[in-house]
Amino acid sequence: MNAPLSPYTAPPTPRPVSSHTLSVLVDNEPGVLARVVGMFSGRGYNIASLTVAEVAHADHVSRITIVTAGTPEEIEQVTLQLDRLVPVHSVTDLTLRGEAVERELAMIKVAGRGEDRQEALRLAEAFRARVVDASTASFVFELTGAASKIDHFVELMRPIGLVEVSRTGVAAIARGPEKTP
Amino acid sequence: MSASPIPAAQGAKQVTGAPQMTGAQMVLQVLREQGVTTLFGYPGGAVLPIYDQLYGQGDIRHVLVRHEQGAAHAAEGYARSSGKVGVLLVTSGPGATNAVTGLTDALLDSIPLVCITGQVPSHLIGSDAFQECDTVGITRHCTKHNYLVRSVEDLARTLHEAFYVAASGRPGPVVVDIPKDVQFARGTYVTKRSVPEHKTYRPRVEPEIARVEQAVALMAQARRPVFYTGGGVINSGPEASKLLRELVQLTGFPITSTLMGLGSYPASGPAWLGMLGMHGTYEANHAMHDCDVMINIGARFDDRITGRLDAFSPDSAKIHVDIDPTSINKTVRVAVPVIGDCTEVLRAMLDLWKARDLKADASALAEWWRAIDKWRGRKSLSFRPSTEVIKPQHAVRRLHALTKHRETYITTEVGQHQMWAAQHYDFEEPNRWMTSGGLGTMGYGLPAAIGTQMAHPDALVIDIAGEGSILMNMQEMSTALQYRLPVKVFILNNEYLGMVRQWQELLHGKRYSESYSHSLPDFVKLADAYGALGLRVSDPADLDATIQAMIDEPRAVIVDCVVSKEENCYPMIPSGKAHNEMLMPDDWDVDLDRVVDAKGRELV
Structure with missing residues (x-):
């Protein structure tokens, strides 16, 4: 017999889960970030990355960029649930729209001497990472790019002497001349 | 100058x-x-x-x-x-x-x-x-x-x-x-x-006319249609109920409502199937299961309505009218979503239906009604009458009979009595029925009755309660007395947290863990202590006189209506089951282990 299916016991849908980048314009009022984040935790959606900063000071508008993963149905629900929050101006699924630029900044601390140090510098050059701090035993690299590029660089640094990583999360914007609605 | x-x-x-x-x-x-x-x-x-x-x-x-x-x-x-x-x-x-x-x-x-x-x-x-x-x-x-x-x-x-x-x-x-x-x-x-227009919050009220056209076209092709309406119709205002009644009459389609939607279409109306869902009628749930076009107006496919999702109305094309876009496709995929206020959407549907002089296939509809009449023949709300003990369903039916000619507002607490009230008190008008549906809050009914009475000082306001729930906000009797609010608390007292007891009977091997109402107060004395009138009735022969005494009393009243202790609320769709797998009142002696499997027990 088929297992009963209800909102309580529905097993994880076998449908493919994909990653989407959502751009959310909000009124920059106290607690707005808590509302957005609380919607995710309260309804059981996940946040892979989140960035937030004021983008129009005079209008008190902030842009929250959220990377989340889910089935198409889940992503649609997330988008609608975000749009329902009172201080939200607009929600744009940049992945669905296609043609968006996504960038992330990371700072990566690597420690080591001798050959490792040379190798770290060579790789940094290949990735166009900048040295923003150096000591006789360490470097801090600054790297900007797609999240996957940063992932790749971090993996390469691991055997060389990776100490720690700090990342900003993804900032994204649609290509072309139009303003995001 | x-x-x-x-x-x-x-x-x-x-x-x-x-x-x-x-x-x-x-x-x-x-x-x-x-x-x-x-x-x-x-x-x-x-x-x-x-x-x-x-x-x-x-x-x-x-x-x-x-x-x-x-x-x-x-x-x-x-x-x-x-x-x-x-x-x-x-x-x-x-x-x-x-x-x-x-x-x-x-x-x-x-x-x-x-x-x-x-x-x-x-x-x-x-x-x-x-x-x-x-x-x-x-x-x-x-x-x-x-x-x-x-x-x-x-x-x-x-x-x-x-x-x-x-x-x-x-x-x-x-x-x-x-x-x-x-x-x-x-x-x-x-x-x-x-105050300037709100910067961000401007909900859509007017529907997209193309969507309404699609919806109406689908309705006109229907052979086995059903209206499934909810609290959105009530929330939209009395005009929505009026339009709904007109649309139902014009189309000749059957209609069922959720717990929240009762009263938007009159229970005495010819197209009424009764409430649907876990404790809905046989005809409403079967019509939902077998329909080919479902017209959801202001309801949200709650789990108490859908039951088992993968078996929910498997062969229907669904129209969903809702003012909140997040309700669309949340649990059930629909063919035609219509975002808008129920009043506006119903008006647009009616206008289109009339303007295009649409009609559903009359012979298909007649056949559909014949199927529905057969389901109605099961009389799923029936119960075994008794002259020894008051049956709770009978008490609600008598309450209805003795109050229906007045402007009466009913509130409830949460549990069996709530379902019996929904099933057996026939609502004719919107805004007359106040019950905690989504959250299921015990203790809701008495304060809600007080609020209702404040809004309608001359109306009859009755809280149909259970002896468990009423104690959760009993203190509000004092409020009722202070403001001379003549609210009537009608307790169906079976000395059990009845719905808990019912689930324990059906799903937990009759192990009645903590569901017996020990050490109950004497509700008559309690009423007296608050300065209200207390009445107790346990003999079916005295029921009508007691209800009449309650209605005639100008003060607040508590009626301790002692009812049969182990009555179950039927019909019932057990958790994890489909609409056409209902437990019926004449199924009392079925082997429950066969009906409810282990997986179903895990559900709420």
């Missing part, structure tokens, strides 16, 4: 003429401007300036509840029975946290409330001050929106906005948290008219 000083003086007056007042005065002024005449509340340290303003004025009637949860439910009852925004006023800390259950209840049932909470003075916020709690943090998840007002200059605008947000789109509760120093501070009052 003369050098007369008069124009200059007038100009100066315009600049400084905006009324200056304290924050507490602003609260009262906003309430007056918003047309609020009744306020439910409980004073405390952090709202004293507002209570000071309430003193000695005559515009707004304050109802002193006995617990803040009561204030929230009373405001809900007021809102649901009148269509207005319900308003409550509570203090900081425990005042706010006590209101949380009522706020959550209002959120789940989409009831417009404005809850004003006092807060400790601004400079003490975050210091764990006496009676401080993070009210906006705590209520963020149980309100539609909430505000902490940091400056008196923002207060009037914020309060007006709170009323707008509470009542617009899908209604819901809104909290405005006001620190005590803001209540004392002087500032400029902003009138309702001078």
